[in-house]
Amino acid sequence: MKISVIGCGYLGAVHAAGMASLGHEVVGLDVDTDKIARLQAGKVPFHEPGFDSLLTEQLASGRLEFTTDPSKVAEAEVHFIGVGTPQQKNSKAADLSYVHAATDSLIPYLCEGAVVVGKSTVPVGTARALRSQIQQAQPSAELIWNPEFLREGFAIKDTLTPDRIVYGVADGAEWAAEKLDTIYRSIIDIPTPRLIVNMETAELVKVSANAFLATKISFINAMAEVCEATGGDITELADAIGHDVRIGRRFLNSGLGFGGGCLPKDIRAFHARSLELGLDESLDFLRLMDEINLRRRDRVFAMAEELVGGEGALAGKTVAVWGLSFKPDSDDIRESPALDVAGRLVAAGATVRAYDPAAMQNAIRQVPGLILTESPAEAAEGAEVVVLCTEWREFRELDPEAVITRCPGKRIVDGRNCLDREAWVRAGWTLRSPGRPDLAATE
């Protein structure tokens, strides 16, 4: 089938290539000429394992092309909208200007019986309003809301073998759902659960899933605060409660907390939407989840400060930061807790030697005071303290005995609770981890 994907950022670019790999003819449309030129040349504008080869293969197949010309989508029967919905500059609500611009650019080219499929994360109520707008211009067209649940680092897997597919469908629009089934046929046949719900439910499925994940992380980080005050150990606690299958161990990793382009802005936008709906109390807990999350950064910063002598002691000291991206296997620094901590260390007057396997070029644009290095060991050179902020495998697999020869301070804050503590302490390090008792080096 001929389809278009409007918005070729993370979500849209991966979706376009993924749909081409299922055998469809796909045109990806975006207003960003630079991004489109790069994608058309097979160059991936972000770090995503496996996406380079998928993109190259699909461009070579002739089924995939990228353009800035909206008229090129005119032949498509189905149009996916995958533009971003960032946080507004002056409020916590979602900025829908890209969704509106995408819809406006698409409307003149909608053919009879066209199906528009919304994938962006939007406040509940948006889809029904967009449907009215589309049908005023093209009465035979239909809109389905089909939220996307992809995780960075797993984008291809999550696109082609998702946990579930959700369609938000208006009454009488079953024909449009059948058309979407045709596109997703090989995914549905894996089999993948496919749920048909109303439009409001579909919009809510996405934001409530992200709200639940954020809550799970902030819950364990709140328990970390209690462990710190009482001598408990958050990792052992998470392991123990995670054995209960009703709770589950995943997303109970305590540390610097969540960041990225989705969870932080989505819980804020969901809370803002609840206030508009007059539900001031229903989602007030999301405001608290955000606060718990942001407090973890204060805590990790304070741990580094305490290790070098207390308040104000970071000024003039050399500090190593390992990890700048918001999570491993990503070069994304949006709302990155790691970069926030690195920036605070710079602001405190420390000389910050940083290393990240993928995010350094993005990071230096935001925090120009960082000294970028070629490896974690080089970052640790001359440092009073190392602060591990993102749990890249490269850091977890380091030899603590080799790195300690470079780091005169012999102190480390494991901000992600990902190191083998005993091994690091045996090698002579003094180690602090949020939510866990301190371990001093045993000489």
Ligand code: UDX
């Ligand atoms: C998230 C959702 O998982 C995905 O379904 C949605 O479509 C988009 O938002 P993503 O932003 O790629 O995906 O990251 P995710 O893997 O969910 O991690 C989010 C943040 O939570 C990261 O900063 C990560 O470090 C943190 N995290 C995750 C924890 O602090 N502890 C955990 O146990 C898990």
